[in-house]
Amino acid sequence: MDTLTRVPTQQQAAREPRHVALSGWGRTAPSVSEVDPVTTDARIAERVRDAGPRGVLARGLGRSYGDAAQNGGGVVLDMTRRRAVLSVDPTTGVVEAEAGVSIDQLIRELLPHGWFVPVTPGTRQVTVGGAIASDVHGKNHHTHGSFGHHVEALTLLTADGSVRRLGPDDPLFWATVGGMGLTGVILRAAIKMTRVETSTVLVDTWRCPDLDSVLAEMADDDRYDYSVAWIDSLARGASLGRSVLTRGRFATVDELPAGRRDQPLAFSSRTLVTAPPIVPGGLLNRWSVAAFNEVWYRKAPKRRQGEPQSVGTFFHPLDGVAEWNRIYGPRGLLQYQVLVPLDASDIIREVAETFSSNGLSSFLSVLKKMGPGNPGHLSFPRPGWTLALDVPAGDPAVGRLLDRLDESVIAAGGRSYFAKDARMRPETAHAMYPRLAEWNGVRGDVDPDGVFMSDLARRLQL
């Protein structure tokens, strides 16, 4: 399905709008829309003003897992051609970047000057626009909050085609941070970068034999800027939730191994391999994944301190394999990411138990302790535990299990992440995001006719 259609020539294809089947990173439930590789503000305003009955939506690098960046039958503005870093303030580290600039590009251009992105998700291949619209979080959420905390201002093009500059004192700013592209098109943003002396992270690794021990270890997360645990979702019984906890902070120049001191800020962003384009389904099964998880757990050191790791190795290990989502075969994958309050870790156990006892083969699942949230109406992060697991899509039995888990999550006051979701029910989403009505009020003021629309919004009745 994800083939391009009606492509006259390579060159034209790059510049002209065309009908394309789009899906998210999970490669499930595609829809066809008119994709316009917009370049100028004027063109974007025109497309928004002339939006047809199916509306319009901005899309970044399509790294959300589900249907957040799709708008079937409507217009999708491909923002990735707008990738200029417009200005950098060398004293404050505030960068004005176009929405199509990727986290990868920001790191490549600015890390050599001693500035690192304030927040990075598990992949560098996301745009600034996508990072704001999903209000993404990284391994430093407990200390530095989500991406929206570091946006000093953003420029938004709204439904009437007008352009406004918004700061954190404006409700529309917080409706847009985490607003999944449904308040308008983010054109540019001012982001405050983080000062670093080196591009090396000093990492402490703890191997934790079960869930209780990893939860307990994370009690002193605040000693580290960055922290995340990789969970073996297939481990059962006494080993349920066994994990490898990795935590770290950027090294100072003095702390670098001697060989690296003359180039302390070196950074390389290569991918090592690309997954083959066509993979039969079923390659990933509980046995292959169990074997993988076993090896990976065993090879981790019981305890290791101060290991120097590169930015790529520490933050984006999956970026080493381009298009790894294809190994899930034609039916695609889905990611189940939930967050529950700190006192509801029993729900994390319930999720882990459900996955392991049903043999749901999630490669490397991620557990993280989150810090305070922000005023974003739909922003996902809150203080609590978040657990993210990948599973093959298309299995109705899995669907039923996840529906049941959703109920436990809701009962505990928790939620799922829109940027990952491809399967929630509308009622579930509404229960998880109690500020949805308030957000819709702000959205309705600037977009009374619902010009901005996505498949996610249709599916979940946002």
Next chain:
Amino acid sequence: MKDANNLPQRVVLVGGTSAIALATVHRWLDRRADLEVVLAARPSPARAAAADALRHAGARVTEADLDLAGADTAREQLGAVFAGGDDIDVVLVAAGVLGDQEAAWQDVDVALLLGQVNYTGAVLAGVLAAQRLRGQGHGALVLLSSVAGERVRRSNFAYGASKAGADAFYLGLAEAVRDYGVQVMVVRPGFVRTPMTHGLSEAPLAQDPSQVAAAIIDGLAAHQRIVWSPAAMRWVMSALRHVPYPVFRRLPI
């Protein structure tokens, strides 16, 4: 919008009392008791009963009047079914009449009715549904065809011919709309034990509607063009297609 596990949110049944179509919807409801169903059919106690059963299983049901016997009325009624409302994920075109096969080649009215409902009705629904789904950029259109159209035979050629026409139209339609995100699938069941076939003697490989329903749902997930139910029917029909006519004529089918 369907979800990552291929669960639809809103489906339209053209021929809303079809046992196979209803079995398909119940199967979806078993997976998640959350579905909006539009039952387009002639008003009847059977439609009301089907609606009740679906509601009982957790669906939100709308009943819409549809009589495919008259093209003008049907066109208007189908237009209303496909206008507005939330996105439609699946349209199941399941309306069909079997009729008295001996009357169907001797009585003009009976013959025309078969063509009207099974062929013209299916074409009408196909064109209007495809238009709607194309506008959405996603959705599936499923025709309940029949193995009877694969090679017509003496005992039910009037029915078979009308199904063959619709089957061919949908296969072509599938190609026409595939670039617009619309999936068209033709289902060719063998003998199914339904009210429509009640009283007929069972053919080999006879099955229940729930078996066809399972094949439909699997076929949609696997993006198939043609679904045979049971799967072995494909090979049976492929053999039958090539049997010399003098032999075919004498087969007890």
